[in-house]
Amino acid sequence: MGIAIPLEDRKQKATGLDTLLELIRPDLDRVNQLILTRTGSDVTTIPEVANHLISAGGKRLRPMLVLATAGMCGYRGDGHIKFAAGIEFMHTATLLHDDVVDESEMRRGKIAARLLWGNETCVLVGDFLLGNAFKMMVETGALRCLEVVSTAAAVIAEGEILQLNAAKDTKTTMDAYMAVIRSKTAELFAAAAEIGPILGGRCQADEAACRSYGMNLGMAFQLIDDALDYGGSSAQLGKNVGDDFREGKITLPVVLAFRRGDEQEREFWRRTLERGDIRGGDIEIACATMRKHKALEETIERAGQYGAIARDALCIFPASPWKAALLDVVDFCVERVY
Amino acid sequence: MGIAIPLEDRKQKATGLDTLLELIRPDLDRVNQLILTRTGSDVTTIPEVANHLISAGGKRLRPMLVLATAGMCGYRGDGHIKFAAGIEFMHTATLLHDDVVDESEMRRGKIAARLLWGNETCVLVGDFLLGNAFKMMVETGALRCLEVVSTAAAVIAEGEILQLNAAKDTKTTMDAYMAVIRSKTAELFAAAAEIGPILGGRCQADEAACRSYGMNLGMAFQLIDDALDYGGSSAQLGKNVGDDFREGKITLPVVLAFRRGDEQEREFWRRTLERGDIRGGDIEIACATMRKHKALEETIERAGQYGAIARDALCIFPASPWKAALLDVVDFCVERVY
Numbered sequence: 177m178g179i180a181i182p183l184e185d186r187k188q189k190a191t192g193l194d195t196l197l198e199l200i201r202p203d204l205d206r207v208n209q210l211i212l213t214r215t216g217s218d219v220t221t222i223p224e225v226a227n228h229l230i231s232a233g234g235k236r237l238r239p240m241l242v243l244a245t246a247g248m249c250g251y252r253g254d255g256h257i258k259f260a261a262g263i264e265f266m267h268t269a270t271l272l273h274d275d276v277v278d279e280s281e282m283r284r285g286k287i288a289a290r291l292l293w294g295n296e297t298c299v300l301v302g303d304f305l306l307g308n309a310f311k312m313m314v315e316t317g318a319l320r321c322l323e324v325v326s327t328a329a330a331v332i333a334e335g336e337i338l339q340l341n342a343a344k345d346t347k348t349t350m351d352a353y354m355a356v357i358r359s360k361t362a363e364l365f366a367a368a369a370e371i372g373p374i375l376g377g378r379c380q381a382d383e384a385a386c387r388s389y390g391m392n393l394g395m396a397f398q399l400i401d402d403a404l405d406y407g408g409s410s411a412q413l414g415k416n417v418g419d420d421f422r423e424g425k426i427t428l429p430v431v432l433a434f435r436r437g438d439e440q441e442r443e444f445w446r447r448t449l450e451r452g453d454i455r456g457g458d459i460e461i462a463c464a465t466m467r468k469h470k471a472l473e474e475t476i477e478r479a480g481q482y483g484a485i486a487r488d489a490l491c492i493f494p495a496s497p498w499k500a501a502l503l504d505v506v507d508f509c510v511e512r513v514y
Numbered sequence: 515m516g517i518a519i520p521l522e523d524r525k526q527k528a529t530g531l532d533t534l535l536e537l538i539r540p541d542l543d544r545v546n547q548l549i550l551t552r553t554g555s556d557v558t559t560i561p562e563v564a565n566h567l568i569s570a571g572g573k574r575l576r577p578m579l580v581l582a583t584a585g586m587c588g589y590r591g592d593g594h595i596k597f598a599a600g601i602e603f604m605h606t607a608t609l610l611h612d613d614v615v616d617e618s619e620m621r622r623g624k625i626a627a628r629l630l631w632g633n634e635t636c637v638l639v640g641d642f643l644l645g646n647a648f649k650m651m652v653e654t655g656a657l658r659c660l661e662v663v664s665t666a667a668a669v670i671a672e673g674e675i676l677q678l679n680a681a682k683d684t685k686t687t688m689d690a691y692m693a694v695i696r697s698k699t700a701e702l703f704a705a706a707a708e709i710g711p712i713l714g715g716r717c718q719a720d721e722a723a724c725r726s727y728g729m730n731l732g733m734a735f736q737l738i739d740d741a742l743d744y745g746g747s748s749a750q751l752g753k754n755v756g757d758d759f760r761e762g763k764i765t766l767p768v769v770l771a772f773r774r775g776d777e778q779e780r781e782f783w784r785r786t787l788e789r790g791d792i793r794g795g796d797i798e799i800a801c802a803t804m805r806k807h808k809a810l811e812e813t814i815e816r817a818g819q820y821g822a823i824a825r826d827a828l829c830i831f832p833a834s835p836w837k838a839a840l841l842d843v844v845d846f847c848v849e850r851v852y
Contacts, residue, residue, distance in 0.1 A: 219675050273641060276614070277634040296615040299637055300675045303611060303644075307667030310648055314660045322652045322660070329645030337557050337638045 192508045193240070196501035200243040203257060207239050210261040214308050225293055225301040229268050237397075238368040239264045240505070245372025245386050248498035255316035259371045262325065265309035267364060270332060272302035277340065320374050328367035335359020344424040344450045346434050346442070353431050357398040358391070365394030385489045389502065392486035397509045399479035402427035403472045406463055408513045418459040424449045428478065432471040433462075441465055476513055483510040530846045531578070534839035538581040541595060545577050548599040552646050563631055563639040567606050575735075576706040577602045578843070583710025583724050586836035593654035597709045600663065603647035605702060608670060610640035615678065658712050666705035673697020682762040682788045684772050684780070691769050695736040696729070703732030723827045727840065730824035735847045737817035740765035741810045744801055746851045756797045762787045766816065770809040771800075779803055814851055821848040 197204070215226040239260035246256035275290040276298050290298045306329070313322060339356045342348045369390025373382045405420040406429055420427055426449065434445050444461065447453045466472050483506045493499050535542070553564040577598035584594035613628040614636050628636045644667070651660060677694045680686045707728025711721040743758040744767055758765055764787065772783050782799065785791045804810050821844045831837050 217672060219672055219679065221675055221679060222672070269641075273637050276637055295633065296678055297675065299611050299614055300671055300678060303607075304668060304671035304675065306641075306644060307664060307669075307671050310664035311661070311668050314657065314664050317657055319652065319655055319657070323649070326645060326648035326652050330642060330649050331645075333638055333642035333645050334555060334557055334560065337559055337635065337642065340634055340638060341557065341559060 193235070193505065195497070195504055196240060196244055199247065199497055199501055200240060203243045203247075203260070204236065204240070206257045207236070207243070207260045207264070210257060210312075211264060214261065214265070214312060215305075217304075221293065221297060222301055222304055225272070225289055225297060226268065226305060228289055228292070229271055230264065234264070234267075236264060237505070237509075238267055238364060241365065241368040241390055241393075241502075242371045244498055244502050244505070245369050245389075246375055247372070248493060248496060248502065249373045249376030249378050249382065249386075251372060251376035253375065255318050255321070255375050256371065258312045258316050259318075259321060259325070259375075260368075262309040262313040263364065263368050263371075265305040265312070266325070266329060266332075269302040269305040269309070270336075270364075272298045272305070274336070277336070318375060321371050324367045324370050324374065328363050331359050331363045335361075335363065342426060344452075345426060346430070346445045346450055348426045348431055350428070350431050353426065353428055354395075357395060361398040362391045362394030365397065366391035369393070381492065385492050388489040389486045392482045392489065393506055393509060396479040396482040396486065396506070399428060399475050399482065400510060400513045402429055403475045403479070403513055405429075406466055406472055408472065408476075418462075421448070421459055421462055422454060424452055428475045429466050429471040432474055433466050433469045436469040436471070437465065476510075479510055479513075483507075531573070531843065533835070533842055534578060534582055537585060537835055537839055538578060541581045541585075541598070542574065542578070544595045545574070545581070545598045545602070548595060548650075549602060552599065552603070552650060553643075555642075559631065559635055560639055560642055563610070563627055563635060564606065564643060566627055566630070567609055568602065572602075572605075574602060575843070575847075576605055576702060579703065579706040579728060579731075579840075580709045582836055582840050582843070583707050583727075584713055585710070586831060586834060586840065587711045587714030587716050587720065587724075589710060589714035591713065593656050593659070593713050594709065596650045596654050597656075597659060597663070597713075598706075600647040600651040601702065601706050601709075603643040603650070604663070604667060604670075607640040607643040607647070608674075608702075610636045610643070612674070615674070656713060659709050662705045662708050662712065666701050669697050669701045673699075673701065680764060682790075683764060684768070684783045684788055686764045686769055688766070688769050691764065691766055692733075695733060699736040700729045700732030703735065704729035707731070719830065723830050726827040727824045730820045730827065731844055731847060734817040734820040734824065734844070737766060737813050737820065738848060738851045740767055741813045741817070741851055743767075744804055744810055746810065746814075756800075759786070759797055759800055760792060762790055766813045767804050767809040770812055771804050771807045774807040774809070775803065814848075817848055817851075821845075 211230055212227075215223045215230065217223060242256055242260040242263060272289055275288045276295045289301075293301075310322075310326070313325060335356055335358070338352075339360055342352055342356060366387045367390070370383055370387040373386045402420070405417065405427065407417045420430075430445065430449065434442055437445070444458075444465070448458050448462070486506050487503055490499055490502060549568055550565075553561045553568065555561060580594050580598040580601060610627055613626045614633045627639075631639075648664070651663060673694055673696070676690075677698055680690055680694060704725045705728070708721055708725040711724045740758070743755060743765065745755045768783065768787065772780055775783070782796075782803070786796050786800065824844050825841055828837055828840060
């Protein structure tokens with residue numbers, strides 16, 4: 177592991193998101209209420225599908241970033257509630273459209289919406305959420321924030337297309353992979369974290385700092401996700417391990433193991449990920465090969481590095497409960513792998 | 515036919531969209547240029563897919579409404595260019611997502627994008643266009659217009675879901691059908707026509723008039739489309755006839771023919787449209803049954819009525835080349851059926 181964590185920090189991190197949740201509880205309740213109201217429709221399919229995903233206990237990480245940075249930046253208005261809900265809508269729309277794209281069977285521990293309602297409904301409910309996200313955020317009148325979120329929407333879609341083009345290609349380079357997750361995951365974290373300082377009327381340096389915090393946190397978050405899909409640092413089999421493998425997704429652990437492997441191992445990755453020819457015991461071989469090349473350790477170390485940059489980005493802000501809670505979020509994201 | 519058209523008007527209508535095209539040519543060139551620029555991406559799939567549809571010679575009706583109403587309302591700025599391009603992006607995104615939903619094989623006379631690039635790419639390029647539409651329109655800073663287009667985005671998706679729920683259900687009522695096309699088609703025409711007066715700083719009555727013009731024009735446009743799919747007023751077979759029939763789409767001609775038919779005919783519609791059991795000669799039977807019940811004539815008459823309301827809506831505006839051209843658009847939309 178690249179980052180040694182002193183015992184005292186370890187103790188603190190045990191709180192995870194609790195400190196933050198306590199700080200933003202009243203705001204988060206309003207966000208949840210708004211989400212419920214705005215997914216309401218006489219067309220009953222809409223609340224059904226939307227709530228299948230939204231209430232499926234997503235961690236609400238992105239809305240929490242909006243609320244916490246708004247708090248840290250001394251914002252006193254109501255606009256952050258709508259941006260928090262809007263960004264969660266954008267995220268949920270992405271998940272619904274990803275279901276269609278990935279042909280995945282599980283999502284947030286539930287059966288994928290596409291299997292319950294079909295591809296068509298997933299596409300259209302995603303569009304409904306996107307449309308309503310913008311409607312809700314336009315109501316705030318905060319033009320600079322609207323620029324940030326609409327740019328994010330375009331960048332995310334571009335990243336997803338990049339990922340689709342790289343799919344099942346074991347020759348994907350590390351740079352190409354980093355570009356994909358920067359667009360498809362980190363950009364929305366960055367947008368979420370940038371809303372607070374803009375709404376709070378803070379200087380450009382504060383905006384840039386919060387954006388950098390969100391961007392690097394998002395990178396760390398995605399890399400840990402990638403490592404978790406192969407069982408985390410120990411590369412042992414657990415619940416939900418192997419989804420990426422079965423879908424032929426090229427993630428950083430694969431990129432590393434492929435490059436470090438011999439020709440026989442590369443042929444293994446090509447057979448399983450490119451040609452989709454997966455046999456009994458292959459997932460165990462995949463994990464063992466990753467262990468051998470320390471692919472997961474290095475992925476997690478990378479995540480730790482991004483996490484450290486995220487922490488550093490907040491240095492310019494004076495100490496406050498908000499800032500402390502935002503630093504906890506980094507620990508939470510990076511350390512959920514253990 | 516419900517509306518008698520004097521010979522003089524008939525002569526004028528022969529110009530179709532020409533008068534309008536002449537008036538807005540410089541603006542439309544800028545819109546086309548902007549569309550090209552904004553579909554550009556290093557991810558080459560994006561311009562490929564987007565331009566397959568956008569340059570496939572859509573009529574650019576919706577952008578034309580933005581430009582013409584802006585002209586009629588004396589707007590002198592640049593914002594209408596971005597809204598015109600943005601609304602065309604929104605429309606194209608809908609077409610791409612519809613391809614996935616409809617499982618259609620042709621679109622604007624070309625092979626459907628989903629058959630060339632796959633469902634995944636269509637969903638994601640649609641999302642890219644939607645995101646960029648908002649990004650582009652947010653750049654204008656015109657908040658009231660942003661409210662109009664984001665509301666439209668939400669309403670359109672809701673209408674599409676309504677349509678999906680009503681799909682293949684021959685018991686669909688006329689009211690339910692009208693509600694579907696109002697949301698999925700007319701709402702975007704209404705939004706397009708409302709941008710001009712808002713940008714031009716006109717009074718609420720002018721805004722409402724333009725919106726009503728767009729809404730009723732959109733209804734007429736969709737009804738004529740529905741009639742054309744069964745060969746227009748003569749119910750004769752022509753090019754591209756029967757797409758809706760083969761996809762089991764319930765449109766106004768079907769609703770009318772089903773209600774006016776006897777039990778044997780209803781069983782025919784249930785077999786073909788609900789159960790998708792279509793045999794040789796069925797499309798001819800469908801057309802003949804519609805002819806018998808005057809289902810297409812009545813659909814076209816309805817379209818004419820909406821067209822008349824659209825024309826009336828513009829009465830409050832003084833005569834101008836713009837107004838005349840907007841009235842021509844109504845004729846163009848309604849009379850392309852002959």
